[in-house]
Amino acid sequence: MKALTSLATLLLLSLPVGGAGADIQIASEVESIQPGVPFTVALHIVPDKNYHTYWKYPGIVGLPTSIKWRLPEGFKAGEISWPAPEIVDMAGHPAHGFRRELLLLVNITPPEQIPASTVTISGELAWMACYKECHPGFATRSIILPVNSAPEPRYHRKWAAPIKKERDALPRKSTLWEVSVESDPDETPVVIRVRPAAGASNNPGQVYFFSEDGQITSEPAQKARRQADGSYLITGTRSEFSPQGRTTLPGTLVASGSWAADKPLAAFRVEPPYPEK
Numbered sequence: 001m002k003a004l005t006s007l008a009t010l011l012l013l014s015l016p017v018g019g020a021g022a023d024i025q026i027a028s029e030v031e032s033i034q035p036g037v038p039f040t041v042a043l044h045i046v047p048d049k050n051y052h053t054y055w056k057y058p059g060i061v062g063l064p065t066s067i068k069w070r071l072p073e074g075f076k077a078g079e080i081s082w083p084a085p086e087i088v089d090m091a092g093h094p095a096h097g098f099r100r101e102l103l104l105l106v107n108i109t110p111p112e113q114i115p116a117s118t119v120t121i122s123g124e125l126a127w128m129a130c131y132k133e134c135h136p137g138f139a140t141r142s143i144i145l146p147v148n149s150a151p152e153p154r155y156h157r158k159w160a161a162p163i164k165k166e167r168d169a170l171p172r173k174s175t176l177w178e179v180s181v182e183s184d185p186d187e188t189p190v191v192i193r194v195r196p197a198a199g200a201s202n203n204p205g206q207v208y209f210f211s212e213d214g215q216i217t218s219e220p221a222q223k224a225r226r227q228a229d230g231s232y233l234i235t236g237t238r239s240e241f242s243p244q245g246r247t248t249l250p251g252t253l254v255a256s257g258s259w260a261a262d263k264p265l266a267a268f269r270v271e272p273p274y275p276e277k
Helices: 002-013 160-168
Strands: 022-028 039-047 053-059 066-070 086-090 093-098 102-109 118-130 134-146 177-181 190-196 207-211 223-226 232-236 251-255 267-270
Touching (some): 022 118, 039 118, 039 160, 053 118, 207 232
Antiparallel strands (some): 022 039, 039 102, 053 093, 118 134, 207 251, 251 267
16 A cells, blocks of 8 residues: 555564564354355454554554455455554554454355365465564464354354454444535545534544545544534545545544444444535
């Protein structure tokens, strides 16, 4: 990603030898798979103490966790489902990532016929974990799963529950807040209006817009101001590496409290269009 090359390249050139800052393994929601039935695997990320890893768009510094799958013939892997990130710090530079242990979920669809009795799900992982210094990590990970023709899936006793918990917490679209872009495409600053609707919280706390495709950089810091009508006006700086000509602004809105008045809702996804010229 071009948006990451400037500062990330400098960090890579001065990285210490040894240690990856995090460990990543592949976990499966099911103990065995069924022909033609999609199932979920997860990249289980455990950072070392004080370390963080990075979101799909890390911002001014960092590299996102990625995997190049090696799957049996006929198997197809979907994209990573990304949890809501948080602001992390690398050498005084704010970025987008995770300080916690997490599961990055990926749906895999097997073919209708599987001749083997077991299959190997494998992939080449790459990540970066940072604290006072950064460690790039590279590893090949695999799991072997039996094939069965049972009418119901057999869920993994260890991993099914945490994978479900992570899935349930994924940010989704919401009607509680109306989001619009009040600046023109390719211009800076980028101005976002977040207006409460029925059921919205009166005080969601501190709010932040995480740009999913790198249109808004993580540095300088965004400014979010509450307006007299209860809406938020969020102003961010367009990245010098921002993709050009986009008609929408995809991202995740995160609050320190809850966006909802009657239930927890820390994050939701949006993709408001730019104003038509």
